[in-house]
Amino acid sequence: MNFVAFRMLIGDRAKYIGLIFAVAFSTFLLQNQISIFAGIMKNTGHRVIDITDAEVWVMDPQTRYFDENKALKDTDLTRVRGVPGVDYAVRLFKGNPVARTNTGRFATCVALGLDDATLTGAPRHMILGSWEALRRPHQIVIDKAGYLMLFPGEPLELGRELELNDQRVEIAGISDALPGFVSLPIIHARYSEALNFQGKQRLQLSFVLARAKAGLSPEELALRIQEATGLKARTTWQFAWDCVAYYLQNTGIPVNFGITIAVATLVGLVVTGQTFYLFTVENLKQFGALKAIGVTNLRLLGMILLQAVTVWFVGYGLGSALAATFFNITLNVIATRHITLLWQSATGVGIFMLIVVLLASVAGLQRVLKLQPAEVFRS
Amino acid sequence: MTSTPSIAVQCQSVRRSFGSGDARIEVLRGVDFEARQGEMTFLVGPSGCGKTTLISIIAGLLDASAGEVALFGSKPASMTSRGQILFRRSHLGFVFQQYNLLPALTAAENAAVPLLAAGMKHREAVDRATAMLQRLGIGEKASVLPRLLSGGQQQRVALARALVHEPRLIICDEPTAALDHKSGESVMELLATAAVHPERAVVVVTHDNRVFHFAHRISHMNDGVITHTTTH
Numbered sequence: 001m002n003f004v005a006f007r008m009l010i011g012d013r014a015k016y017i018g019l020i021f022a023v024a025f026s027t028f029l030l031q032n033q034i035s036i037f038a039g040i041m042k043n044t045g046h047r048v049i050d051i052t053d054a055e056v057w058v059m060d061p062q063t064r065y066f067d068e069n070k071a072l073k074d075t076d077l078t079r080v081r082g083v084p085g086v087d088y089a090v091r092l093f094k095g096n097p098v099a100r101t102n103t104g105r106f107a108t109c110v111a112l113g114l115d116d117a118t119l120t121g122a123p124r125h126m127i128l129g130s131w132e133a134l135r136r137p138h139q140i141v142i143d144k145a146g147y148l149m150l151f152p153g154e155p156l157e158l159g160r161e162l163e164l165n166d167q168r169v170e171i172a173g174i175s176d177a178l179p180g181f182v183s184l185p186i187i188h189a190r191y192s193e194a195l196n197f198q199g200k201q202r203l204q205l206s207f208v209l210a211r212a213k214a215g216l217s218p219e220e221l222a223l224r225i226q227e228a229t230g231l232k233a234r235t236t237w238q239f240a241w242d243c244v245a246y247y248l249q250n251t252g253i254p255v256n257f258g259i260t261i262a263v264a265t266l267v268g269l270v271v272t273g274q275t276f277y278l279f280t281v282e283n284l285k286q287f288g289a290l291k292a293i294g295v296t297n298l299r300l301l302g303m304i305l306l307q308a309v310t311v312w313f314v315g316y317g318l319g320s321a322l323a324a325t326f327f328n329i330t331l332n333v334i335a336t337r338h339i340t341l342l343w344q345s346a347t348g349v350g351i352f353m354l355i356v357v358l359l360a361s362v363a364g365l366q367r368v369l370k371l372q373p374a375e376v377f378r379s
Numbered sequence: 380m381t382s383t384p385s386i387a388v389q390c391q392s393v394r395r396s397f398g399s400g401d402a403r404i405e406v407l408r409g410v411d412f413e414a415r416q417g418e419m420t421f422l423v424g425p426s427g428c429g430k431t432t433l434i435s436i437i438a439g440l441l442d443a444s445a446g447e448v449a450l451f452g453s454k455p456a457s458m459t460s461r462g463q464i465l466f467r468r469s470h471l472g473f474v475f476q477q478y479n480l481l482p483a484l485t486a487a488e489n490a491a492v493p494l495l496a497a498g499m500k501h502r503e504a505v506d507r508a509t510a511m512l513q514r515l516g517i518g519e520k521a522s523v524l525p526r527l528l529s530g531g532q533q534q535r536v537a538l539a540r541a542l543v544h545e546p547r548l549i550i551c552d553e554p555t556a557a558l559d560h561k562s563g564e565s566v567m568e569l570l571a572t573a574a575v576h577p578e579r580a581v582v583v584v585t586h587d588n589r590v591f592h593f594a595h596r597i598s599h600m601n602d603g604v605i606t607h608t609t610t611h
């Protein structure tokens with residue numbers, strides 16, 4: 001009878017296509033919006049995660065996220081170094097200077113000034129050149145996306161010049177930095193040089209990056225630094241999540257995506273559910289005939305569940321394929337790179353759609369099970 | 380209680396009512412009815428007299444409020460629900476007024492449904508159904524969908540579906556009501572030649588007095604009771 005159930009399902013092309021479309025559309029929309037939302041939120045913490053040398057970030061107690069920070073005193077570095085359990089602590093400058101090319105094209109950048117002696121925080125994923133070239137004067141490393149923003153359509157090339165606050169610097173390396181919330185070029189330079197990329201302020205030390213001695217966890221070290229210095233100290237992951245939380249709480253992005261996800265959920269529930277329910281109800285006469293002929297309720301249950309699972313499998317597969325194609329295309333776009341179809345989203349949406357289709361089939365099934373087979377005698 | 384072997388269907392004092400209290404309607408008021416093997420028995424009467432309710436009870440699709448129904452000596456009402464379904468599946472065939480064919484299945488697949496429901500392999504079931512369609516003169520339409528068949532052809536497919544599993548009782552509900560006279564006559568002829576069998580009974584509910592000459596026995600029903608039975 002599985003064959004009969006399958007043929008009943010695909011026999012009415014219009015309804016079958018409608019069902020598949022509803023499931024596929026909801027799947028695509030949900031996977032797409034959830035993955036983009038999660039991707040964008042993840043991007044807000046990328047500036048922190050990208051600095052792999054740091055285990056603990058020390059900052060002003062009022063700092064809420066990476067892009068909003070109040071400079072520390074130079075003596076704070078010494079105080080952090082004095083905390084028991086600190087293996088090393090170095091300074092990090094973060095500024096937003098404007099970089100200009102020889103052709104006059106310019107862009108606001110994220111400039112990271114690394115400790116001159118150790119270059120702690122240097123990008124580890126290099127596409128061209130080496131981060132160690134930063135030891136030479138007037139050398140910077142720029143990320144690939146930033147390079148392409150400043151030199152659009154041009155091949156990646158070392159030795160090109162940029163002007164930052166009347167300072168001429170040379171590109172010594174091109175890194176593969178993770179994208180941030182806003183697409184800005186990421187420039188790495190030595191601390192002493194980065195300070196000159198924008199107007200001088202009395203205090204310049206943005207963050208202190210610290211690492212724990214062997215046997216001490218970053219969380220424990222962060223607590224020790226907070227207690228000893230009164231400054232805020234967060235582990236890399238804690239700080240990255242602080243950034244995500246800041247954008248979640250202080251921007252309209254969650255509401256915006258939330259509405260779209262809610263609409264997609266509603267479409268999934270209402271359209272898919274109702275279409276499948278109506279499909280079953282419109283076949284009541286046929287199910288009645290089958291009951292009269294001697295098909296058991298258990299067999300009818302199996303037939304309807306088979307139809308539901310088939311609709312889910314085809315619709316979900318199609319929707320997932322569309323979502324995967326979408327992300328495959330946008331993966332090569334600078335602004336959306338690193339935003340991918342998350343397996344968590346794909347799995348969650350799959351389970352949700354299966355529940356929707358099964359619920360709809362159960363609703364239709366109740367009508368079928370309650371159906372008196374004698375009704376087939378009524379013309 | 381055991382019926383005479385030649386009696387396929389025996390109803391005794393069958394009553395059936397619907398609703399309760401003031402809204403209670405008694406549709407069957409003590410029906411005594413017989414259908415014999417090797418015969419075609421017609422159940423005739425005006426609309427609303429209880430014919431459909433009676434065949435629903437005979438078929439085990441509806442329970443009687445009172446009275447007894449025996450089919451080939453067995454009493455389906457005393458069986459379990461599953462037992463009733465299995466009994467119906469193996470011993471009964473149905474021909475409905477509106478054919479009730481599954482639109483997505485071909486003629487042969489439609490005719491094969493009782494065999495598929497009984498668990499027969501698809502290929503074997505369709506082969507047997509195709510053979511039955513050939514016997515009924517529409518073998519060439521075996522792979523055609525119902526919507527591409529005329530009313531008469533669809534009713535022949537329904538007849539093939541009723542016969543394919545060799546049931547002992549065939550119940551037809553107004554089999555000619557949706558057909559023109561010529562097609563109706565043709566379907567009744569087929570029913571008389573292909574369905575009537577020494578070990579099988581055929582019960583036909585009909586309004587169509589133009590086909591009464593096919594009946595061996597006609598039970599006239601009115602107001603919930605069999606008023607009289609005539610033999611031909």
